[in-house]
Every structure is written in structure tokens, then in C-alpha cells.
Amino acid sequence: MTLSKLGNILEKFLTVEQAKQIHCQIVVNDLHNLEALLIRQILKCAAHYSARTSHYVRSILGHTRKRDAFSASCTIRYLSQNGQFEEALALYSESHASGIYPNSFAISSALKSCARILCKMGGLMIHGQLQKLALCEVVFVQTSLLDFYSKLGDMVVARKVFDEIREKNVVSWNSLLGGYVKHGDLAMAQGVFEEMPVRDVVSWNSMVSGYTRGKDMEQAYDLFCRMPERSFASWNAMVCGYIECGKIEVARRFFDAMPEKNIVSYITMISAYSKLGNVESAKELYDEQRENDLLLYNAMIACYAQNNRAKEALQLFDEMVKPNARFQPDKRALSSAISACSQLGDSEYGSRIESYMKELGIRMDDHLATSFIDLYAKCGNMDKAQELFNALQRRDLVAYTAMIIGCGINGKAREAIKLFDEMIDSGIVPNMVTFTGILSAYCHVGLVEEGYDCFALMQRHGFVPTQDHYSIMVDLLGKAGRVDEAYGLIKSMPSEPHAGVWGALLLGCRLNNNVQVAEIAARNCLELDPDSSGYHSLLANIYAAAGRWEDANRLRGAIHLKIPGSSWV
């Protein structure tokens, strides 16, 4: 078989299994000159199969005995194009360490990876290496470098790199323009836009998104109308802009008006609906495009997971794990799935995900570890959660919050408080979720004064306590026997309390046999949440405890009348 024939077969018909067989043949017959060709063809196919082949590509590379600059650069490029930036960088530095000199393809892919994961050190190191490699004059490399600095927000250096490019092309200009836009420097961006010798559709798109970032939709629309040609990205930028301004209906009108939509348009709309809790609209859009893109899956799974519809999230995730699925889950899909497990308290499913990750060689990063911390903590396995927490590269707000909540629900209030203090000391500013966690930890051990301090601290940080925070505080006061104070706190609330807050008060009354306040609490509960029968029996118990049997029996009778059968449950 000739090389070109083999190439054609691979390119057109390659499946993972077939490629594996061919690769075995090559290894067995010691045909190493074929390896580079094989890898190139696999990478071509990989573009169609995305995550499905990534594991396989890596395994091929593991088998490859002669690692030349060509196969390394192909793989680095492949990884960076498929969003596997850490892996791309790992391979880059590995190749570099084993004496393979990177070519311009490897360099630009590595720089792109650094930019995307905001790895400043990595980019700086590559910049340093460039001097020795005599690649400083290659416009691709220079533009990648420029893009790296502008994505990291260092526009001074970016500008310097740009000035040194001898033959600037439109992409170089666009990267500089995009940098100013991302940096929020609209004046400079406009200057560059005026100065550019040639503008293409990307330049116009950048300017449009410059205005949408500044929430100046009028200017954005004006520019949008004046564009000589429009791409998907032009429309998507407008859709995105209206979403950020909270005008979802206008965004939808633009979305519907698009002459042709691409997958990005769908993902943008789906995640907007997701954040607004409109799962049905998201699902409708998803159904129009299902199984079309890995990121589409991710967006829909995240949508379910973010809106307390964990079962549906996992159903969709299951589709991806099937042997013949078109897309295999990546880290983001995994994060959402783990979060769904956590909501269901299903640690068994979580363990399956963990072994699935091992099987595919997906490394645990901080993001994933944080999802697992939450899962294990909610399932009561604090040892495992602590272990993961200790192994984190960096402890950020979300990780601390997950641990604090975990300690809180597992009765380790002291640890929660310690973590909270540690977090504050390291300069991390807590948010609403953190306060919920720490407040419930105080509640768990009955630290009333600390609870009040926490309320004050929240307000000092500019947060208005939510209904949840008030519920926990009322709960805390009730447990401490301070029912009247709890009632006073409710009366001081700036907004109308929900049933949950009154419910917490009612529970407090039960603990303290406070009939007077209980009647008020129960009345409010029933008004706000008339379908629930729990309040009746709670109040009945309070009457009974106070010796008011008549009232208790009257209420119990009412339960029978109202919802027949419910008392049997």
C-alpha cells in the first residue's frame, strides 16, 4: 500500500478502532516513517470526533517511540484546538525538556493555550525561549504573542510586540484591537480601528462587541447596520450584548432574525435562559440542534444542573457516556454532572464518574476537585473532601465555600469557622453563598452572637441578606430559646418573609412551647404555602404540648378533612 493511499483511507474512513488497528500494524512492523503520516491523518479526523479521540491521540503519542518535532507540534495544536489547554502545555514543556525544538506551529498553539487559561508564567517563558529560536520574525508567532499579552490585559507589552511586527497583517491589527476592546479601552480601540489599513469582518465584530461590553447598544446597533458584511459572530455579538443588558426578548428577536444561526448562537441563548431559570425555552432550542456539538451538551447539562433538575442533567450526561456516543464528556460536562450527583446525594454515581475519568486519563483540576469536594461533603464523607481540599493547587472562594458548607452540615462547626477565618485572612472576599454556609455552621452549634456579627459583616460587604439567611438566623435564635427575638427579627425584614422563614419560627416555637408566637407563625405559613399540611400538625403538636388538647384535636381533624389520606403518610 502506498503512503498516499493509506492517508486517504485514514482521512475518509478512520474510526477509533480502525486507526488503532492500523497503528498496531505500524508498530509491529517497525514502520516508523509512517508514524508522522498517521498522526497527521488522525489529527485531521480528530477535528470531527473532538473529545472522542483525544484520549486515543494521547495513547498513540505514548506509543510513539520516535517523537519528532512534527508529531509533537501536531498534537500540541490538536490539543489546544480542542480546549485541552493544560494538556497542550504539558506536552509542550515535555517536548522541550526532551530536547525537541518547537516550531512555529507548536509555539503559537502553546501561546494560545497560555492565553486561554491565563497562564502568565507559561507565556513569559515561551517569550523568553523565542529569542534563542530565531522565530521572532515569524508573523504567526508574533501575533500569537501579541494576542497572549492582550488577553492577559498587558496592553503596554502587547503594543510593543505589535510595533515590532514588520509585516503586520489584518490578524495582527485585529489582535491589538481585540486587546483594547477586552481591556475596556474603547477610545484606543477606536483609534486602532480608524488607523487600520484594511478591515475585515472580524475588525467590525470587535468594535461591535466593544460597544456591547460598555452596554452601549445604540452605538453597537449603529455599527452593526453599517457593516459591509456580517458573519455569525456579528449577530452573536448583538445577541450577547442584549443578554448582558438584561434584554432577553430583544436578544431573542435578533436570534430569530439571523439569516443563519450557528452553534455559538444556540449556546449563548441556552445559557442565557439557563441563568434566568427558563429551562423550557433552553430545552426547546437545544432540541432544534441536539447532538450537534460538545459545548451544546455542556450548556444543556449545566442548565439542568443549575436549575435543580439534577435527574435530567444526568440523563443527558448518560447519553455522552454511551460507547457509541458522538461526544465524550469533557471537564465542564463532568463538573456539571458531579454537581447534579451532589444535588441528589448520589455518591455512587459520583464514584462512577471518578473511575470514568481515570479510565479516560482526564486529570483532576481544581474545578473538578471542587465539585467533588461538594459531593463528598454533602454525602457525609468529610475525610475524602478534606483530602481533595488539601490537594488543591489554589484555594479559591468556591472551594472554601464548598468546604465551609460541608463542615456545617456535618456538624463540624468549629472547622467551618476556622476555614472562614483562614479565607478572610488570605484576602478572599466571601459572597452570599459563603455566608449561608458559615451562618448554618453557627446555627449548628448555637452561636447566636456570632450569627448577628455575620449579619452585620454581610451588610458591611454590601450584601443584603436573603430569605435563606433570615431563615437560618431565625432557626438559630429559636434553638437558643429566643423566640420573641426571632419574631422581632422577622418583623424587621426589609421584604416580605417567605414561608420558609415563618416555618423556621414555627419550629422554634415547637422547641420552646411558645403557643402565642406559634399561632402567628402558622397563620403566615398557611397563607403563603396553603398546600402543605406540615404546619397544621406542627401547630397541633405545640397545642398538645401546652395541654390544649381541644385545639390540637380540632386541628388534627381539620387535616383529615382537608387532605384525606395525608395523615396516613
Next chain:
DNA sequence: GTAGGGTTAG
């Protein structure tokens, strides 16, 4: 075959 828009965790 190289660079420029989209999605994760509490």
C-alpha cells in the same frame, strides 16, 4: 497544517 467569537464547580 499556525493567530481573531460560545459552555464548567459552591
